[in-house]
Amino acid sequence: MxxxxxxxxxxxxxxxxxxxxxxxxxxxxxxxxxxxxxxxGLDYFNSMMETLHLLDTPANAKHLMESIAQYRAGQAKVKNLLDE
Known part of the structure; x- marks a missing residue:
């Protein structure tokens, strides 16, 4: 800033x-x-608005926080994407 x-x-x-x-x-x-x-910048603004939208619903915010906690605890799994 x-x-x-x-x-x-x-x-x-x-x-x-x-x-x-x-x-x-x-x-x-x-x-x-x-x-x-x-x-x-517009990209920064759009990213911030998307984050606010995702955290606006309590159930969605809870799910995201649980996912972040799982990632930090090393419980994330890497998956390969299908080639198109």
Whole structure:
């Protein structure tokens, strides 16, 4: 995460946009007389929205957490995909 003021963001918009997309990160823009804003790449945003959607349902969130715990405990199995 990077934090910049509005003037810096305006003067370096291309660099900031390149950085958030290349690094899958976000930048906070501080504005003196308004609420701060966040700039992030579309892929990062879509990934975050998908995660929020998957965790929105308690049953689904529980299932995902159990799966993560199984993976961390070494109980995951590698399966080969079929070639098409």
């Amino acid at each position: 990077q934090v910049v003021n509005f003037t810096e963001a305006r003067n370096n918009l291309k660099r900031i946009l390149d950085k958030v997309t290349d690094d899958a990160d976000y930048t906070v823009i501080n504005r003196r007389d308004s609420s701060d804003a966040v700039v992030m």
